Amino acid sequence: MTATVADGNVATARPVSVARGYRFEMFKLVAQWRIRLLVLACWLTPGLFVAAVGGQSTLPVDTLFGRWMHATGWAGPLVTLGFAGTWALPLLTSVVAGDVFASEDRLGTWRHLLVVVRSPARIFAAKALASLTVLLLLVAGLACSSAAGGLLAVGNQPLVGLDGHLLAPGDAAAKVLLAWLCALAPTLALAAIGLLGSVTLGRSPMGLLVPAVVALAMQLAQMLPLPAGVRLALPGYAFIAWNGLFTSPVQLGPLLIGVAVSLVWAVVATAAAYVLFVRRDFTGAGYDGSGRRAVVAGVLPLAGLVAVTVAVVAATTGATGSGIEQAKVQRSLATAFAHLYRMQTEQLHRPHVTEAQIGATATCDKGSIRVAAEGAGNDWRCVVSWHLPGVEAAGTAVYQLDVTPDGRFMADGDGPKEVNGYFLVRTPSGDAPNPLWQFDGNVELLRASKE
Template sequence: MTATTTFATPSRTEARPAPLARGYRFELVKLLSQWRIRVLLLACWIAPAVFVAVVSRQSALPADTVFGRWMHATGWAGSLVVLAFSCTWALPLLTALVAGDVFAAEDRLGTWRHLLVAVRSPSRIFAAKALASLTVLLLLAAGLAASGISGGLLAVGNHPLVGLDGHSLSPASAAGTVLLAWACVLAPMLAFAGVGLLGSVALGRSPMGLLMPALLAFVLQLAQMLPLPVSVRLALPSQAFLAWRGLFTGPAQTGPLLIGLVVSLAWAVAATALAYRLFLRRDFTDLAYDGSGRRILVAGVVPLAGLVALTVGVLAATTPAAGTGIVRTKLQDSLATAYAHLYRLQTAELHRPDVTEAQLRATASCDKGGDRVADEGPGNDWRCVVTWHLPGATAVGTAIYQLDVTADGRYVADGDGPKEVNGYFQVRTPTGDAPNPLWQLDGNVDLLANSPEG
């Protein structure tokens, strides 16, 4: 008789990856526990309110900043000054400090092996870190918006806001438009955050990964100052940081803004996808990993440059504007419209009989640099003469303006006489001196609008 012995095969239990929600909470707590992030949160929720409240009560206002000259008149202007500063400096730097360091911190601390053992899924680690950094960035942006708005409203009050074409927005309309403008700049912020994730993954503990969004912002700011073709300008991910100004004209200049939002979101998706691809291919057993400049060039810079080239081609084929998008007819129409709106505001200050824009029939004639210079493109050598008519009067009124037009379409018109109309920064009213709305005025040209000269 033969005995048969059967050995049971032990069951193999496969370890499951940790839930994404648990990893997200862990990464969020790690970020919020850093003193640097806490200082940034505190500054974003307090500093704008203090700045707006203090500056709004000063005699000298930041007139070189869009809406800066209206900070005495309404609390909504202060929030827009904060928004303009945030788009130029604050938001790109915040994305660098948060998204640009979220992966590099693990390299400096040497904790990748521990994190991989705990989570057991590189893809979930990437998702948790990206979502946690996005949450912190949204908290920072919300703090900037809420602080700037509250500081302005408490210091100045909830009054109508003068738009970039001179028309007046009611407090309710101003509130909705300001909130929409803050929401629109989240798209380019996401684009810079994606670049920060890409730099943090590709360059490891190198400080260059932290500087990638800030460096990109600096390069794009220099590019935006150049007289680029409209198709190239709109293809840059920073366009939406400027295009929100078009919300404050009537009708709103939505074309450049919508294109800027789409381009920014495309950059955010592309940069994040490139970062994810590099992260999954990384060798985490190398404890001395310091990143690779060649890797960021091949896997990051070249694909994003290709995205810009593709976007330029699509926009060149589909948009109506050519050249820089700044031509004489656009400036004339914009200046005449703004002047008519602001003339009515001055009329109300002086307690004169009200007139309508149709009755004024305001027109403008502009010239750039004399007969030998083409009347197109940015520059501070634009000179315009505005004419208007008053009901019942045979004489035609004229006013002279010197215009400084920037490459992004914004201009500042400086009054050059006559003195009683636009030659002095104050007007004498029955109740005392008041700011002269026709002395200096801001405007914004729609770069995509059709023009006979475009």
């Protein structure tokens, strides 16, 4: 009789639903002091930093949009996004996704969890969704906190784009939000790599380092003189491609490619982690991972994915070289100069002119006229020329350009003093920052060159 009842109980037992497992995994994550500390830091630190910088006399001009943090509150969240894509988000994914499975191995609780849930697939889904929720909460904190700090410290003012045109506060807010949303794609890719490392390496602490190491490798790759097709085929490029949102017209090509590549990486890495997890043997007392499994199910699929994405991007876009060409640099510099010249004209209360009336053009060479003017480097030298209505002589200004491999450049004015040779201009209301002294620009790597 007892055996009959026991058999009936076993027969009617059902696996725990994903929703209940998700709530349980969320409780375990939030109960950890380090997760609570990260949430608190992400929701407070960026706002305090942006507000503090807004009240200082010096600015982080070496960062994108850093030179405009005194002019508008919308520059702060973009500076934070640049830092987050380089350092914060890879570390956050390591702490959250890189440890969500390995913690069970260290504590030896897999058998207890399997007895309760009765489904490895549902355990995987619950843990993946819980880690994703925590990551979204952390990213939202970074974005909201930095935006609030900038708006409270500086105000809701127009933002200067990467080609010198002014974005109205509403337009700036929408593009800042879109930039942060686009950064979620590479964050998901790193989180999926973290899940794969956590599943593959077991209780080994190396699983925690996988997302950070992969992110560092991609950052180093972006610093190398790689062809544009290879650069765009890496998921880390989506942390950079949002720059194209702040030009007119918007440079959507590299951004869409970067987001698509990141989402493909997220799907492939998650699928590999799922297959490894549901096929794992949980009968052992300790699991330290398998080198063969890590190579076959982890490294090889991602290496193959790199080869496939590089081939697809190169074939569909035709991007084979660096994408940084003389005609592109000259066009981008002349466009930014024309927009910023109008801004300087308004500062000095001079007669209104349009970009078409100015007719700015640029002539650039790299290092020497004997060297091909293409590729990244800090040896670009350019001369910008323009005409004003009613003035017969043309104006000229000299710039030294530092062009990075991803297409971003910083133009440093080299005279004449009254145009771009000094960091301040004397206006009727007092000295003001000279917009033509130093400014950032962006060269679209995929755009066709027009000689």
